Amino acid sequence: MKSSKPTIAEILDRFTQEVLYGEVVGSTSDCGVIRLGVDAEAKISVEAGGLRFAPLDTPGWGRQGIAYGPFTWQAGLAFGVFMLNGHNNSQSFPRGSGPASNMLLGAHFSSKQLLENLAVGWFDHPASERPLETGQAFVMQGHPTANGRLCVAKVQGLHHLLLDMPNVPIYFLIVLRAKGVAFYAGSLEGNRHLPALPRLRPLAIDPYDLGAKQVYAGIYQSILGENGHRVDTRVYGVRVATVPGWQGHGTALVVDPQPQLGRKATLxxxxxxxxxxxxxxxxxxxxxxxxxxxxxxxxxxxxxxxxxxxxxxxxxxxxxxxxxxxxxxxxxxxxxxxxxxxxxxxxxxxxxxxxxxxxxxxxxxxxxxxxxxxxxxxxxxxxxxxxxxxxxxxxREIKLPPTLELGQPWQIKGQQTVFAPYLNQAAEDLLITWEPTMGSGTLMPAEGGLTIEAAGLERTIYTIPWDHPQLADLESEILPPEQHKKRQSQCRAGVCFWQDAQHHLVVTLWLDKTEHAVVSMLRFAGYEDPHSKVWTHVPGKLYLGVPVKLRVVCDGMQFQVYLDDEPVLYRALHDIYPGADRLEIQRVGLALSGYAEDTGSIFRTWIARK
Structure with a gap:
């Protein structure tokens, strides 16, 4: 009879020591426990205080992931992960799915479409090739129109939870029970689905056991990227510990296996x-x-x-x-x-x-x-x-036990208004305030604000000087063009954080008859990879002819994007380009992305805060 492996009691891994690509599996974690898992393409590293999963060249389960364990199954044992998925809507495309599909550079095509891109939870093996069948885990699933769907893999199959998950950090918590598993998650202030940390939302119950006496806490990735655009996944911290107060009924208000009138419920x-x-x-x-x-x-x-x-x-x-x-x-x-x-x-x-x-x-x-x-x-x-x-x-919510905390997400906002011109009456001196910084487009008065009349597909930026290089909080109400009967209407308007022509960040709306998204484009050391645009689909928040408030906060190292006050996109600059230095914000302003023509978006308000 095969003997069980020695088990581990708890884990705390904050990824404080850098590890090269291909050397993470088998390395020592912060708490001294060996990191297990699989790294078939040497795409996992530890850098800048976080674990990094770079996109696989050949997608599939059982090729990329880390794990810890084994742990003895016991009630109250909790696995917490604070992370940012590369793109919640990552998926492959069926081969030959469209006339131009095979022209998408970097996109993945397969005979069978791969929709599930991330699995975080408890598994019966440290390098499972079938994590959806052999684990009880959170699963992120790609979707045809929404920005991914959060699911859980249960013993009896995949269970759908929440649709349209913005690309922002999430804390996942999966708790073992005497029988089954409970699932919780938390995120940023203003998230439509999840409460702000340290609050968590109970999301699912799996009443069945995995059937393994020993389990592994794992994070597995099968695919990263959509439409050929890719960005790395980052994991900021991992914690496994027993919560004594959750060894019974956990966070439940009511529990009763056999409800009966006149009888006392179990709880x-x-x-x-x-x-x-x-x-x-x-x-x-x-x-x-x-x-x-x-x-x-x-x-x-x-x-x-x-x-x-x-x-x-x-x-x-x-x-x-x-x-x-x-x-x-x-x-x-x-x-x-x-x-x-x-x-x-x-x-x-x-x-x-x-x-x-x-x-x-x-x-x-x-x-x-x-x-x-x-x-x-x-x-x-x-x-x-x-x-x-x-x-x-x-x-509806619980408080994350202090023993499971892994830090707070970055969510700073400017507190003092520096510049807030009244754009509805665009006097000549106001137009002069904005200096042409890139491109040949012309800033013009428009009904209710300002518009940039751009020449073709050229990026156009108008800016003002900025005296606070380590924080800028920009907000603009943008009116996308009305739907035109004879030609396609498109919006590519947004804001810019400018160091120089070789270093700047542009965040714009991306709206036309097929796309509803917020997109960020980073130029660093003169390089801008068109396939490293980072975006979030927002199909229920962007419409032609309907004004929307775009707000972006950047401290030179990371940025947070809000649409009508909802956080929809977060990234650190070194997530996009590993090793990227701080962006020294010298100017801020209005921008057209240069990716497709903007057909008449109007900047109705503009506020800059520090």
Whole structure:
């Protein structure tokens, strides 16, 4: 009989010592434990205080990743990772998927499309070739139109969670339980899906065991890049430790394997009959509901009284979400299903008080996009009707235990306004204030602001002097052109952080009939790789003819991009070009990217802060 390997109790790896490409697997971590994993192409390194995964030339699982372990499976053992995925929408393309597809330099083509690009969690092997089948992990999945989808790999398959994940740092936390795994995540202030660290959002429960007595904490990458554009993944810290308070029911508000009227739940109180079914009243609103229903049955939440609540009903012929409000039932959405009365189904609801993400056996119910519903958002009652089992309710947010903290994301903003011209009345002296810095385009007055009339595909930049070289916070309300009936309308307008012609950062909107994105372009030492543009798809936030507020903060080493106050893109300059020095910001201003023509975007406001 094969003996088990000696196990490890905990890990803390902050990647403080640089390691060359190809030498990370087998190197010693900060805490003295050997880093395991696989690096088939010698693309993993440690540099500038973080682990770096460079894009694989041949994509696929089992070729790139690091792992720690083995660990003995025990309740309360938590694996935390603070990281920035290279691109959440990384994916390969089916070979021959379009007439111009094979012309995309650097794009990956395969007979079978590879959508899942990242897996972070617990696995039964330190270099798994099938991490989605042999692990319980967060998974990032590419998407045809959105900026990727966050999923979890469970014992019974892939479970969809959140669509449109901006390219910003995320803290992933995966906690082992006596049976199964719990998943949590946190990010930046203003993130539409996740709370700001050190707060985390409970996101999923896997009630089943992996079946391994010993497991490995791993981070695996299968592919990086989209449409030929690539950028490295960075991991800032890894922590594995036992949280004693999570060895029982963890963060749950309600737990009951066999709910029964009049009986005390395992956690959460005594089930009482009230209106539509049997009810419990936790102390705070639930954010994650996980239950097994056999039709006909219902999950009830946001319950105030018999006339005010939400209900997800599985009938024999459909799934239906209804709102009971003031004694009237409003069917919000319904979807046809033929449910067998003998077959239970796993239902999960994510509820942040404003939006609902509902899945049935791991697949989105009522469409991929969240259902916006804020009514009764602060009510706490939870109920069941019909045959139900294995109910768990977790809060909308929890606090990350101090023992698992791995630092805070960079999110600085300017506090003092330096320059805020009134662009709506573009007097001659205001136009003179902006100096032509690059390109032959002309800054002109336009209705409601200023516009740059550019010559062809040339980058055009107009700037003002800047006396604060280590921080600039630029904000502009930009009105993309209206949709034109006879020619394509395009927006390529944005802002610029300028050191000189050889060193500058441009961040612009990228809007036309096929693309809705925010794109950053860095020129360093005179070099600008067109395939190192870093972007985030924002299909629900950019429209032709609709003004939008673009805000970019840069300290010369890193930058954060906001669209209507939501963080959508973060990068350090050395993430794009390894070894890049600080950008000394000497001038700031307005810009057209030079990648495709801008057909008449208008800068309506412009604010510079330090």
């Amino acid at each position: 959460g109180g005594v089930w009482q009959l009230d209106g539509p079914g049997m009810l419990l009243r936790p102390d705070e609103p639930g954010g994650l509901f996980h239950v097994r229903l056999t039709a006909p049955a219902s999950l009830i939440w946001r319950y105030r009284d018999p006339e005010h609540y939400l209900a997800l009903e599985l009938t024999l012929r459909e799934a239906r979400l209804s709102l009971q409000l003031g004694g009237k039932q409003h069917v919000l959405v319904a979807e046809r299903h033929n449910f067998n009365t003998q077959e239970p189904h796993w239902v999960q609801v994510l509820d942040n008080g404003h939006a609902l993400n509902i899945t049935l056996d791991g697949s989105p119910l009522f469409g991929e996009r969240p259902l916006l519903e804020s009514r009764l958002g602060q009510e706490t009652g939870v109920g069941l009707r019909g045959q139900a089992a294995d109910l768990e309710v977790h809060p």
